[in-house]
Amino acid sequence: MHEYVSITKAAQIIGVTPKTMRVWDNEGVLKSYKTPKGHRRYSLDEIESLALGRVSNVVNIDNKVYIYSRVSTRKQCESGNLDRQTQRLQKYCLDKDYEVVEIYNEVDSGLNDRRPKLSKMLSNLDSVSKIIVEYPDRLARFGLNYLILMLKNIGITVEFVEDAKSKSINEDMTKDIISIITCFSAKLYGARGRRKVKKTLDELAMPKLIEKAVNVIEGDSKMSTL
Template identity: 50%
Template sequence: MSNNLIDISDAAQRLGVTIATLRRWDASGKLKSVRTFGNHRRYRLDEIETLVNQVEAVAPVQLNAFIYCRVSTKKQQESGNLQRQQERLIQYCKENHYNIVTIYEEVASGLNDNRRELTKMFRNLNDVE
């Protein structure tokens, strides 16, 4: 068995999951980390490769995503903040293989509970998996 260790970000990238997922797996015992003297998580490369091979053997699942973009003011929208936010979220979805179902965008204060597009998005959650 190889004792080559990799850091948490490398392990997450190889497995195609988030760092938070690896932390949950560590807490639940699904994948145990080795702790450094600085208390950083390291993972055995052979265990990661075994998991990668198991994941590749299973048919990939297409994940669906809604995108919600919001800026607080019309001025922020006019200066391109809403468009840049949307472009970044679309890029994230592409990089992480999410199928974008719908993009919701609006100009509304984050302190305002009456955000129509956010409410519409929540109502539509049951329509997709």
């Protein structure tokens, strides 16, 4: 009688991730048996044969990755920020021995939930196991944890090169705050009101106001630790 093992056990025997096992299953390289509840089970004989290298034409996607890089403004892109960010990520992948399947570069706000390049990347995740991003806020300003959880549930790891907590206030934060205000203004007053509010914020030197506000917050935080 044939012995069957779970997808997790099969992946451990071969030395790959469950996501790779699912890809092999979908491509017909190593078919699974489905239980009445839909769980994948694998023949232990086939798994051991694969582990010993007796199954050919197998592609391991565990080191295959996407790169996602983003800046908020066209000005940042034209000054080379986007290119430098992408180059840093490429070097990181080279050092980690990752195979970069595709690079997704985007010029858009981190608050925008309709970013075309991000949407395209998230719609085509079958051929990779990781997404490499420089900072958490490069991927999303809000809802990041939900996005990471969703990706984890389908076998995709999001790997951040740097920790965004050490970053200071910059043009990105300014643009995102202005985007929040203008977005709500548009809902309340329409497009005409939105343009008027944005013009007013620009005239008020919004970056300086934001920096002052952050300095106050940081000062209060330091006082609370004394």
